[in-house]
Amino acid sequence: MSPPRPLTLIINGEPRALLVEPRTTLLDALRENLDLTGTKKGCDHGQCGACTVHVDGERVLACLTLAHQVEGARIATIEGLAGPDGTLHAVQKAFLAEDAFQCGYCTPGQIMSAVACIREGHAGSPEEIREFMAGNLCRCGAYPHIVAAVQRAAQALEQEALP
Amino acid sequence: MMDFSYMRPASLEAAGAGLASGGTLLGGGTGLLDLARLGIAQPQAVIDLTRLPGLDRIEVTGTEARIGALIKMSRLAAHPAMRAALPAVGQSLLASASPQIRNMATIGGNLLQRTRCAYFRDASFGSCNRRNPGSGCAAIGGVTRGHALLGTSAHCIATHPGDLAVALVALDAVVETWSPDGPRALSIHDFFLAPGATPEKEFALASGDIVTGLRIPLAPAAQRARYVKLRDRASYEFAAASIAAGLSLTDDGRVADIRIALGGVATIPWRARAVEAALRGQRPTPAAIAAAAALAMREAEPQHDNRHKLALVPALIERTLTEMIGDAA
Ligand SMILES: Cc1cc2nc3c(=O)[nH]c(=O)nc-3n(C[C@H](O)[C@H](O)[C@H](O)COP(=O)(O)OP(=O)(O)OC[C@H]3O[C@@H](n4cnc5c(N)ncnc54)[C@H](O)[C@@H]3O)c2cc1C
Numbered sequence: 064m065s066p067p068r069p070l071t072l073i074i075n076g077e078p079r080a081l082l083v084e085p086r087t088t089l090l091d092a093l094r095e096n097l098d099l100t101g102t103k104k105g106c107d108h109g110q111c112g113a114c115t116v117h118v119d120g121e122r123v124l125a126c127l128t129l130a131h132q133v134e135g136a137r138i139a140t141i142e143g144l145a146g147p148d149g150t151l152h153a154v155q156k157a158f159l160a161e162d163a164f165q166c167g168y169c170t171p172g173q174i175m176s177a178v179a180c181i182r183e184g185h186a187g188s189p190e191e192i193r194e195f196m197a198g199n200l201c202r203c204g205a206y207p208h209i210v211a212a213v214q215r216a217a218q219a220l221e222q223e224a225l226p
Numbered sequence: 227m228m229d230f231s232y233m234r235p236a237s238l239e240a241a242g243a244g245l246a247s248g249g250t251l252l253g254g255g256t257g258l259l260d261l262a263r264l265g266i267a268q269p270q271a272v273i274d275l276t277r278l279p280g281l282d283r284i285e286v287t288g289t290e291a292r293i294g295a296l297i298k299m300s301r302l303a304a305h306p307a308m309r310a311a312l313p314a315v316g317q318s319l320l321a322s323a324s325p326q327i328r329n330m331a332t333i334g335g336n337l338l339q340r341t342r343c344a345y346f347r348d349a350s351f352g353s354c355n356r357r358n359p360g361s362g363c364a365a366i367g368g369v370t371r372g373h374a375l376l377g378t379s380a381h382c383i384a385t386h387p388g389d390l391a392v393a394l395v396a397l398d399a400v401v402e403t404w405s406p407d408g409p410r411a412l413s414i415h416d417f418f419l420a421p422g423a424t425p426e427k428e429f430a431l432a433s434g435d436i437v438t439g440l441r442i443p444l445a446p447a448a449q450r451a452r453y454v455k456l457r458d459r460a461s462y463e464f465a466a467a468s469i470a471a472g473l474s475l476t477d478d479g480r481v482a483d484i485r486i487a488l489g490g491v492a493t494i495p496w497r498a499r500a501v502e503a504a505l506r507g508q509r510p511t512p513a514a515i516a517a518a519a520a521l522a523m524r525e526a527e528p529q530h531d532n533r534h535k536l537a538l539v540p541a542l543i544e545r546t547l548t549e550m551i552g553d554a555a
């Protein structure tokens with residue numbers, strides 16, 4: 064038996080101390096130990112993207128990441144995306160405006176993936192968005208609206224960045 | 227998932243000691259943790275390599291590219307000097323998996339990904355020689371649309387799933403390893419083992435070997451090589467068939483050097499030597515290309531559901547070479 068070990072994770076800017084077994088994934092640590100259930104478990108095998116979070120600013124899958132592997136790294140989840148006063152992030156606003164979900168289960172992963180997709184500069188056209196959002200599946204098939212939302216958010220963020 | 231311990235060694239020596247006492251190496255974890263959760267990999271002690279110093283460099287000189295084993299797929303794909311020197315590498319990586327997986331997965335782990343078919347992944351099928359040596363093969367006589375036609379044996383017909391590996395086989399890459407006995411360099415052509423009677427043995431590595439990096443020589447045909455992947459859907463899918471093709475011509479328009487490697491159809495990344503030999507020294511006319519491409523599947527042994535690849539692969543070779551010659555003109 065490998066007993067739980069203490070670990071500090073920096074989640075949405077705050078250090079959080081927890082005690083987890085070496086085999087615990089980041090996804091289970093977030094959901095079971097830290098009550099951050101916004102990050103979803105779809106397949107638990109790296110196939111669906113529902114568990115997408117950012118580690119040091121890059122999108123990754125929390126279900127195939129060990130919690131101990133990301134000790135000391137900056138982790139961002141859907142819970143930390145809106146401003147402290149509750150102002151939604153441009154991507155969240157765009158998903159609402161474009162009605163980019165049905166059941167909503169894939170949505171936190173879609174949004175975290177879209178934030179990174181735009182930041183990477185991979186949201187220049189619908190074709191590019193489809194390719195670089197391919198790691199996020201939507202069983203409800205909301206894809207056309209998701210692509211529209213990512214495009215809308217990319218444009219809004221570009222406007223914001225103008226001097 | 228089975229219980230395991232976790233260590234993060236600070237040196238290759240420490241990682242090597244962990245391996246010697248029965249540990250399992252961890253890169254990005256996208257392959258190992260998936261199989262561990264299925265109960266198919268059963269690591270006792272996981273050795274996280276990702277913070278080892280010195281294995282995260284990319285260097286492109288006038289004669290070769292050197293790539294550290296801990297480089298992430300996304301970083302290698304985006305590296306400007308690599309994209310300029312060896313475009314097929316980035317093309318093969320961007321056609322692999324998803325953006326999230328490419329941000330996690332290391333080049334070493336990518337090279338060492340298990341060859342796996344759907345029956346391998348589903349332990350409720352008792353027969354799988356690769357998972358459980360001597361148990362038989364559930365795929366033979368089963369659903370075989372994704373299975374291999376080249377390099378198969380009576381013991382296993384699983385298709386090698388990698389994309390980068392196909393490019394590396396076309397580019398004559400060299401794999402660098404470290405073990406307590408010292409560093410070693412191994413041609414990519416000797417690295418992957420066809421299943422034969424021992425499908426569970428996939429790589430020409432000893433149990434203490436750690437992959438530390440890759441070297442790719444910069445030959446003209448390699449620098450002009452490209453990677454094309456055909457899939458059953460537009461993205462985020464393994465290859466139905468893929469090709470890494472490199473070509474250089476002499477001043478009078480004959481084929482000086484040619485490299486053709488195939489993915490999605492063979493048990494290991496497959497170098498199509500017969501196609502190359504038929505074109506080397508020749509003028510690459512449409513007729514010569516078609517005749518050469520037809521040789522690619524001469525030794526193929528199709529299964530029930532994958533016969534369409536007998537035509538798909540020659541068509542892919544023909545199309546890719548024709549486009550390359552058109553672009554060079
Ligand atoms: C949904 C999904 C889709 C995918 N699609 C594709 C695809 O289209 N094309 C493709 O090519 N791949 C695909 N893959 C596979 C993916 O590319 C590999 O899982 C990944 O590259 C493995 O890298 P890693 O660093 O995560 O390896 P890990 O999971 O950490 O390790 C993989 C194996 O390599 C060993 N290992 C790791 N590093 C070293 C080292 N330095 N030396 C010796 N041994 C080592 C480990 O012990 C383990 O056995 C897909 C995977 C998933 C989950």
Ligand code: SF4
Nearest residue numbers: 354355363382383384
């Ligand atoms: S093809 Fe190979 S991996 Fe698939 S079931 Fe048969 S032995 Fe196992």
Ligand code: FES
Nearest residue numbers: 105106107112126
């Ligand atoms: S839950 Fe992580 S990819 Fe599906």
Ligand code: FES
Nearest residue numbers: 165167201202203
């Ligand atoms: S909105 Fe239901 S899965 Fe995407």
